[in-house]
Each structure stands twice: as C-alpha cells, then as structure tokens.
Amino acid sequence: MRIVIVGGGIAAVYIANTLMERDGTSEVVIVSDEEHPPYDRIHLCKLVEDCNCVDSIELELHPKVRLELNQKIDSIDTEQKRIFSENAAYHYDKLIIATGSRPKSLFDISGIENAATFRSQKDCEQIAQGMIGKNVVIVGAGPIALELLDTLMRSDAPKSITLLVRKGYLYSASISREGLALIQGIFEADPRVRIQFNDQITDKEIQGNRISKIVTKGGEIGDPFVIFGVGIDPNIPFARGILECGRGILVDARMCTSDENIYCVGEAAQLREGGFVAGRVKECILQADVAVAHLLGDANSLFKEEVSIDGLKVGSFLFADVTATDFDPNDKENENILISHGDRIDQYIVNHDRLKRFIGINTNIDLLALKRLIETDSPIDAAYLYSNRLMSEYGKLICSCEGVHELELVDIIRENAVTSFADLKEFSKAGRTCGRCKQDVCAIISATPVDPAEAARLRAEKEAAAQAAELEKVRSRIEKYNRLHPRNQLNVENFHEALESFEMSREFNRWVSMITASMHLHPQFEEVVEEGVTQLNKIPIIWLELADCTGNSEAFIKTSHPKVDDLILKYISLDYHELLMAAAGDQSESALENILRNDSGKYLLIVEGAVPLGMDGKFLRIGPKGETGVDLLRRVAKNAAAVMAVGSCAYDGGVVAAAPNPTGAVGVAEALGRADIINLPGCPTNPINIVGTLLQYIMFDEFPKLDANNRPEWAYGFRVHDNCERRGHYDADEFVREWGDEGAKKGWCLFEMGCKGPYADLNCSLVKFNEGTSWPVQAGHGCFACGQGKIAFDSYANNRKLPEGTHEE
Numbered sequence: 001m002r003i004v005i006v007g008g009g010i011a012a013v014y015i016a017n018t019l020m021e022r023d024g025t026s027e028v029v030i031v032s033d034e035e036h037p038p039y040d041r042i043h044l045c046k047l048v049e050d051c052n053c054v055d056s057i058e059l060e061l062h063p064k065v066r067l068e069l070n071q072k073i074d075s076i077d078t079e080q081k082r083i084f085s086e087n088a089a090y091h092y093d094k095l096i097i098a099t100g101s102r103p104k105s106l107f108d109i110s111g112i113e114n115a116a117t118f119r120s121q122k123d124c125e126q127i128a129q130g131m132i133g134k135n136v137v138i139v140g141a142g143p144i145a146l147e148l149l150d151t152l153m154r155s156d157a158p159k160s161i162t163l164l165v166r167k168g169y170l171y172s173a174s175i176s177r178e179g180l181a182l183i184q185g186i187f188e189a190d191p192r193v194r195i196q197f198n199d200q201i202t203d204k205e206i207q208g209n210r211i212s213k214i215v216t217k218g219g220e221i222g223d224p225f226v227i228f229g230v231g232i233d234p235n236i237p238f239a240r241g242i243l244e245c246g247r248g249i250l251v252d253a254r255m256c257t258s259d260e261n262i263y264c265v266g267e268a269a270q271l272r273e274g275g276f277v278a279g280r281v282k283e284c285i286l287q288a289d290v291a292v293a294h295l296l297g298d299a300n301s302l303f304k305e306e307v308s309i310d311g312l313k314v315g316s317f318l319f320a321d322v323t324a325t326d327f328d329p330n331d332k333e334n335e336n337i338l339i340s341h342g343d344r345i346d347q348y349i350v351n352h353d354r355l356k357r358f359i360g361i362n363t364n365i366d367l368l369a370l371k372r373l374i375e376t377d378s379p380i381d382a383a384y385l386y387s388n389r390l391m392s393e394y395g396k397l398i399c400s401c402e403g404v405h406e407l408e409l410v411d412i413i414r415e416n417a418v419t420s421f422a423d424l425k426e427f428s429k430a431g432r433t434c435g436r437c438k439q440d441v442c443a444i445i446s447a448t449p450v451d452p453a454e455a456a457r458l459r460a461e462k463e464a465a466a467q468a469a470e471l472e473k474v475r476s477r478i479e480k481y482n483r484l485h486p487r488n489q490l491n492v493e494n495f496h497e498a499l500e501s502f503e504m505s506r507e508f509n510r511w512v513s514m515i516t517a518s519m520h521l522h523p524q525f526e527e528v529v530e531e532g533v534t535q536l537n538k539i540p541i542i543w544l545e546l547a548d549c550t551g552n553s554e555a556f557i558k559t560s561h562p563k564v565d566d567l568i569l570k571y572i573s574l575d576y577h578e579l580l581m582a583a584a585g586d587q588s589e590s591a592l593e594n595i596l597r598n599d600s601g602k603y604l605l606i607v608e609g610a611v612p613l614g615m616d617g618k619f620l621r622i623g624p625k626g627e628t629g630v631d632l633l634r635r636v637a638k639n640a641a642a643v644m645a646v647g648s649c650a651y652d653g654g655v656v657a658a659a660p661n662p663t664g665a666v667g668v669a670e671a672l673g674r675a676d677i678i679n680l681p682g683c684p685t686n687p688i689n690i691v692g693t694l695l696q697y698i699m700f701d702e703f704p705k706l707d708a709n710n711r712p713e714w715a716y717g718f719r720v721h722d723n724c725e726r727r728g729h730y731d732a733d734e735f736v737r738e739w740g741d742e743g744a745k746k747g748w749c750l751f752e753m754g755c756k757g758p759y760a761d762l763n764c765s766l767v768k769f770n771e772g773t774s775w776p777v778q779a780g781h782g783c784f785a786c787g788q789g790k791i792a793f794d795s796y797a798n799n800r801k802l803p804e805g806t807h808e809e
Helices: 012-020 041-049 049-059 122-129 143-153 177-187 279-294 369-375 380-385 407-416 437-445 452-484 492-502 523-536 553-557 564-571 586-598 627-639 648-652 666-673 687-700 727-731 789-797
Strands: 003-006 025-030 066-068 075-077 082-083 090-093 094-097 101-103 115-117 135-139 160-164 192-196 203-207 211-217 218-221 222-227 232-234 249-251 262-264 269-272 307-311 321-324 332-343 346-353 354-361 396-398 538-545 572-577 604-608 643-648 679-681
Touching: 003 012, 003 090, 003 222, 012 025, 012 279, 041 049, 041 437, 075 572, 082 666, 094 279, 115 122, 115 789, 122 222, 135 143, 143 177, 143 307, 177 192, 177 354, 211 222, 211 789, 232 332, 232 523, 249 262, 262 279, 269 586, 279 307, 307 369, 321 369, 321 648, 332 380, 354 369, 396 407, 407 437, 538 586, 538 627, 553 687, 604 627, 604 648, 604 687, 643 648, 643 666, 643 687, 648 666, 648 679, 679 687
Parallel strands: 003 025, 003 094, 025 066, 094 262, 115 222, 135 160, 135 222, 160 192, 249 269, 538 572, 538 604, 604 643, 643 679
Antiparallel strands: 075 082, 082 090, 101 232, 203 211, 211 218, 307 321, 321 354, 332 346, 346 354
16 A cells, blocks of 8 residues: 655654554555654744754654655645645555645735745744844744744844833733733843734835835834744645635544545644634644554544643743643633742632633642543642642653653663663664654753663663564574474574574565575575475375466466475375376275375365355265255365465456356355455465465464455565566556556556556566566566455456455555
C-alpha cells in the first residue's frame, strides 16, 4: 500500500514514523512545500536567535520514508488517486493531509521587505535580518506573539518592541487581572518594550517595497518592522471544492474525509460533530494515532478530546494552562479562585464546584494531578485547592505529553548513564511527542552528572546482553534442528550466520538460496548448510489435485533451486501425486491408504485446485469409487500434520469460483472450515515459494511467519508495483496507451493497459520465473493480481483500468 502524506510538520513525521514501526510493508511518502527536511515549528524562536541552527530542530524521520521537498500541492484527483504540484504528480492508495495552518495578516504583505508572519524557517530568517535597528511591531497577543516577544527581548537587534493588542488581555480573556499585570510588568521591565492594549493598525504608508510608517489608534510608529501573530487558518486551499470543507477539511471521528481514501489530521481538519479544530500538538498526535489505527484496520479507534496541558515557552516566566474539554469562558457560573504569593499566581476557574481551568504563573503545582482532577469531575472547594498546592514529590512537570517529571527524568538519566537526547530514547519518550519540552530535557541531561566510565560500562553490558540474547536464540534454534534431524548435527560456530537465512520474514533472497552457490551466504557456510539440508529426515507428502489445470504441479516440476529430482529424492518424500507418481489405478489408491494409515499425524498435505461444493460435491469425482473431491479432501486433511493450499484456486476458488461459479467452488480453508491452512496463492504459484515454505517446515517443524491471510510474509509481503522495473515510468507518467505504441516499445508502465500490480501482494517482480529470467510484466503483459484470489478473475483479469472503488486493499 502506498501512503502519501502531505505536510512537513510534527504530525506528518509522527504519522510516517508510526506507520513504518507498525507496518513496515507500506511505502510511505511525505510531500512538503518546505526546502528543509521536516523541523519542529514549536522551536521557531530558536531560529530567530540563530538562523543557522535549523538542523538542531530537525525532526527524526524513519530512513525508509521517502521525502519530497519543494513540492506545494495545488490539486487532488480523487478518481485517479493522485495529487499534483506545479511540476510533479504523486499516486496514492491512501492520502493523509497534515498541512497544518497558514498565518493571517491584516493586509497583503507579499513583496514587502519589512513585514512578516511567524510560521516558517523563511519567516525566521526574514525577522532575524529585518529587525536590526528597527522599531519592531508585533501584532497579536496569543501564544505565538508572546513567545516571539520573549525571544526578541533577549536580542540587542531591535531598537524598540511594541506589542499591539486589539483587546484588553494577553494570551486569554480568562486570565486574571493580577496575572495580566504580572505578565505585563515582566515584559515591560525591558525599557524597549511597550504593550499597547485596545489598539490596532488603522493606516500605513508604503514607499516602494517597504512600510515607512504605521498608524494606530494610539499614535504613529516610524521605521517599523511588522510581525503578524494575529491567528491562523487551516492550510487547505488545494482541497476546497474537492473534499467537503468547513473552516477546515471535514472529518469524522476516524479522521476520514468525505473520500474514504483520504484522511486529514491536525489544524487542517475539522470534526463534523462539534466543529473541533486541533490547536495543540498533543491533539494533533492523538488524531494521527486514530488515522493510522484506522488505516491499518482498527475500525474501533475514534478521536476524543482530552484535557489539555499547555503553556508558553518563555524564559521570562513560567506559564501553565490546564483546560477541560467542556470549558466555556463565557459561562456566567464560572468562579475564579486566586492564590498568589509574590511573583507566583495560581488561578483556578471553577464551575459548580468542578475545576474547569487552571492558569499558573511561576507555579509549582503538579499539573498532572490537576488534569486527573478535571478528568474525574470531582467536586472541590477552595480549602482543598489551598492545602494541595504543593509541588509533586518528583518536581515540576517537564513533559506533559508523556507525564514525566523532572526528578523522574533525572533518575532515568543516572540509572542508565544517559549522556545525550538520542540515548534517552530507549528509556523515555520525554521531549519526543510534541517536541515542546525537548530543550528542557536536553538541559536536564546536560546538568545531570554521569560518570563516563559508568556510562561506558552500562553500554558494554547492554551490548553483551543483546549478543547473549541473540546467541541464546541461535542455540535454541540449533537444538530444535538437531532434535528433528539427529543424523546431521550443527553447532553455534558454523550456523550463526546461516540461521538468519532461515528467518524468511527478513529477506527472501537469503532463504531461497538453499544449495551451495545459490545460498547467497558467506562461502564458508555453503558446505555445512548443503550437508545439513541433504541429510534431513524426510517427511511424507500427499499432493491432491482437485478442480484445477495442473498449472502449479507443472511449475513445481520446473523448480531449479533445488531441482525437482533432488527435491523429491533428497529432501521430501512425495508419496502421492497423481501427475508425478509411477503407480496407477489400485496401486495408487493403496499408496494413499498406506500413508493415511501408517503416517497418521506426520504427513504434510498439499492441495492444488478449488473444491466444488455444488450438488453435494458431485461436480468433481475422483478414483474408482467416484469419491467427491470435497470428501477426499476432508478424509485426507483430517490427520495431516499441516495443510498447504497451493495456487489461487486452492486459496479461495480462483478461476473456478469466478462468476457465475455454477459448481459452487471454494478454497481449501472454506471447504474444511479451518483457519490454519497455509495459503500460497498464484496462477501458478512460483515454485520458489512452494519449495521455500516446504523446506522451512521440514528443517524446523514450523511454517514461516504468516500474514493476515495465512500467506508467508517472506513471499507475500511485497507489492508487485513497488518492485517493478517499470515503476519509474509510472512515477514519471510514462504509460503504454495502446499495444505496440512507442511506450510499449520503450518498456513504459502498463497501468493504463490494465496492469493490476498496485493491488497485488506477491514477490513475482523479485524472484521471477524460469530460473529467475523473466515474469509477465517484464515480458510485456500486465499483472492481473493472481495472488489475490478469485477477485483477479472476476475483476482484475482484463486489459482495462479498474473503476474507482472496485479494488480491494
């Protein structure tokens, strides 16, 4: 599945990393309009102080995520499932919009040198260079404006700084008069700073590309540098008219838009029910978790607002805000309880004896405790608030997203000899969810003394423990092998690297190379593994052919690694197979009965072909007694050690079950009513997939890791489209439009001619057929997704593109 994420912020990176951790088989692409790799916008103030430190706020991105920069998306084609920038197009199976918001300005500032918003790395560069020696005017009184004001106060560059506030409060109308006076006094302690309440720009003078003067209600400011922090709008112009939108893109509680293949999270999204728009990073992350969960199949995951913990990241004072989801600042029943001491103010807003909001300035209150108090909706009184205003025993809350206090973090650092933020990742997510507290976490790491020798010792212990765990895994694996195959004993020294080749979910080409040079192992292991395989205890195998064309048997005969004669004579005991065995008539029936009687519970059953159930199974009769195929299957499968369904027909009926299916044909699992059937669909199944799965079972008495459809992940964990040699032409919009045209001659993509590679999960493009020489797409014919079962024959097996919504993921 190809998942494209539009946006380059925290939510986009979080989604991409989470997808790769939870489902490494998907292709994940981030498309961003920024020129820099994704960075943490929460710390933009740091860029104003030092424009060259963008690397220090860069977000950690999984190495397998593809990143496309300088690509501003301007349209979506929901029918073709593509997004377009000015010079590129990107196909998606699922699209996630995480474009965040764009800043407002009171007038058009495009082309104006001394006016800026504050939202991106480019904005920071413009502010840092343009404010030198100027009368800086910050328009706005929200968190962005106040954090920027605090940053500019630490710089000698501005001549003066005016905070222009349209109303009579800072941050929030809910803040108390005492709190407002305290904050104003802290800011205006700098003689360059002036806060003008109930004031706004009424006019301006522009000379060329510069503002020479601005006029406000309270006067004039000459030689200004104007910075707008007056608010934001969802950044969704490319989606309007295509998706249902309100203020933002409308989504349900699963974060799904009006198009089932498109999700939207964060500031760009607006919930249909209630109109909620996320304004905090924690809320964006919660929405991202829901979108990822639903995308990966969890339909029960729904977004729900949580009590928020927020605040300003300023150096002049500490500011904290804890707010209930149902807080209404205009409710006349709200009561303020104020507890102050010097430069510390704790403001509690209570409604009917329930805490609804807390605003703290230089507070030492445990914010998590207040969050729990709001969540439990417990009644409180002023005496309770006063008597419980002590700091947490673990110190102040450092990371509200993860609930980590200062002393807890110090203990983690000391106990594990953490010397860097990267080292901390193994033990705590503090500073990694929204990134707001990352600098605080780094400061605590730097301030916590750690003995370098102790740190080195702990690292050595961890490495030794990891090696011991790996060695134990190897020993356990070897003991199992030796127990199953007493004639051929292996040991740790000669099997350590070979072990990895048997972990088929890791890397296919390290498994199929089973004999000598074909093993793709270090040469020193060739002899021992060849010896090991050729001395295996043989397992009897019954191969039944039901309603089929013998295509899988034909492919099996053509196996070359190992060759079929080696496979049958050395590795397995293929005791019953109508196509291959020498016996016929009564002798063949006797051979089957002998296996069922003498090897009950030991033999392996391979089934090729669909199972007709119509007319009580009478569409297929086998043998001298006219036994129906379904009865034969049930009789033989009853005491089999394991059952493998080989080919698309055995998987779910395949071509035999294609509409109108008069025979009532089904797959093996459905016919037996069992969920433990190992499925190897394909038409035919690549013999490498059959042999590889067989040898895994023979060598270790277990099948490889299976996916949700009981298919071996090592063979079916790849999308044909992602590994196709024509994929580059797909991305470049180079398609064969007609058989024999120039595109066909040049080997362009066959998608427009009906190739179903984007919907097929199989390794054909990796292992190919005919001893690895070619496969259908390479030969010029589109894939029809035979590994997906009967849908391939009902819907996919044609030279036409699929209508929107007709394919299955």
